[in-house]
Amino acid sequence: MPFSSLNTDESSIQIGTRTIPSRYFLAPLAGYTHLAFRRVIRELGGLGLATTDLVLASQLVAGSQKSRQLVVTTPDDDPLSVQIFSGIQRELISAAKWLEDHGYQGIDINMGCPMAKVNSSGGGARLMCDTDGACATVAGVIEAVDVPVTVKMRLGWDRDNLTAPALSREFEKLGVAAITIHGRTRQQGFQGEVNHDGIKAVVDAVESIPIVGNGDVRTPEDAQRMRKLTGCHAVAIGRGAMLDPWIFSKIQRLEQGVEPTEPRPAEQVQFLRRHFHYMVEQYQDYSCLLFRKFAGWYGQKLGIPDDLEDRLRRFESIEEFDEIANEIHARHGERIATLPTALINVPNGPVERW
Ligand SMILES: Cc1cc2nc3c(=O)[nH]c(=O)nc-3n(C[C@H](O)[C@H](O)[C@H](O)COP(=O)(O)O)c2cc1C
Structure with missing residues (x-):
């Protein structure tokens, strides 16, 4: 199935009552x-549905500032789902109701997170180990709200417990609107290759x-291969969008039969500026601290000279950021950008200790 054979009718997708304009999600x-x-x-174009970071259901309802910041959105941040997690059904229900009352259009339940602090409370991937419990939890949330409820999970806890196909069948009967499957088990963490056959079993x-x-x-x-091998x-x-934020627009162009192009240096620097300025809209001066985390990423991605990458790690004001961005623009290409393979850290070591 060449990309160019995908017609426009195929490009949107229905998730419950929501029409999502592209089949490529963040x-x-x-x-x-x-x-x-x-x-x-x-x-940049081409992105369908985006989902927030996972938000602890109880803290969202209790009004924790951190959780509330995670669900802040703007009219252009659409379509959006909010991902909630908890091992306690009542907490998920309260959070789902809160979200619906505050105008959010989609709720995603996290059943895939492998981290101990999430699993020890019965949330994240742990929910996949108890079919009855998981079904009761999901049913409760669906009953409580009118907006579409989706689930994100892994293939199962480990290779002896590949519960995703059976759970998905049950969730569908309960009224779940869509399911995202990360094609690894919890035991695998981020190791090994994604299991396309495992995803196909869910399809x-x-x-x-x-x-x-x-x-x-x-x-x-890779996106094309995922669809072809699994029928999803x-x-x-996720990480592919950090490696190349233009991936969605490139897919869109390919689907329209147009050869994608690499972004020009000016577009890349514009991306950096707009990323920071959107952060300033939300966090004001605190953004100077928050944005430092992205210095290394932009350093590699844009081939920023070392001294400028270093300044991006230490800048203290919005004016200073603008000066640095101007200089990055002027000196673009001084350092050869290598395509990084692992810009996003994943937890490592034995998964039991995460
Ligand atoms: C740093 C990091 C944070 C993640 N946070 C979440 C999260 O909040 N909720 C979730 O469902 N999955 C989370 N994931 C899993 C990703 O959504 C995705 O399932 C996984 O990375 C595999 O897809 P990818 O190869 O496209 O990144 C996270 C993964 C990484 C590496």
């Missing part, structure tokens, strides 16, 4: 896929709801 990457990043990547297990394939998509061709209806891209 997978949540806690700490990276915040509002400013979502807005700047949406401007085959459900009747008609969309399955969103996820894992290791780094290029438009949409693709969620």
Whole structure:
């Protein structure tokens, strides 16, 4: 199936009552896929649904400032789902109701997070180990709200417990609107290659709801391969969007039969500026501190000279950022940009100790 054979009718997808304009979604990457990043990547075109970082249900309802910041959105940050997690059904229900009352259009339940602090409370991937409990939890949330409820999960806890197909079938009967599958088990963490057959087993297990394939998509061709090998209806891209924020616009162009081009230096520097300025809209001067985390990423991505990357790590005011960005523009290309393979850290060591 060459990209160019995908016609425009095929480019949108229905998730419950929502029509999502593109089948290529942004997978949540806690700490990276915040509002400013979502807005700047949406401007490039081709992105369908984005999802917030996972938000602890109880803290959202209790009004914790950090959780409330995670769900801040703007009219251009659309379509958006908010991802919630908890091992306690009542907390998920309260959070879902709160979100619906505050105008959010989609709720995603996290059943894939492998981190101990999430699993020990019965949330994240741990929910996949208890079919009855997971079904009761999901049913409760669906009953409580009218907006579409989706689930994101892994293939199962470990290779002896590949519960995703059976759970997906049950979730569909309960009224879940779509399911995202990261094609690894919790035991695997981020090791090994994504298991396309495992995702296909989930696609085959459900009747008609969309399955969103996820894992290791780094290029438009990988996205195409994910759809071809698994039959999934949409693709969620996480780390690949950090490696190349233009991946969604490139896919869109390919689907329209137009050869994608690499962004020009001026466009890349503009991306950096807009990312920072959207962050300033949300966090004002505090952005100077928050943005430092991205210095290394932009350093590699844009081939920023070492001294400027260093300044990007230490700048203290919005004016200073603008000066640095001007200089980056003027000296673009001084350092040869290498294509980094692992810009986003994943937890490492034995998964039991995460
Ligand atoms: C740093 C980091 C943070 C993540 N945060 C979340 C999260 O908040 N919620 C979630 O469902 N998955 C989270 N994930 C998993 C990703 O959404 C995705 O399933 C996984 O990275 C595989 O897809 P990819 O290869 O396209 O990145 C995170 C992954 C990473 C590396």
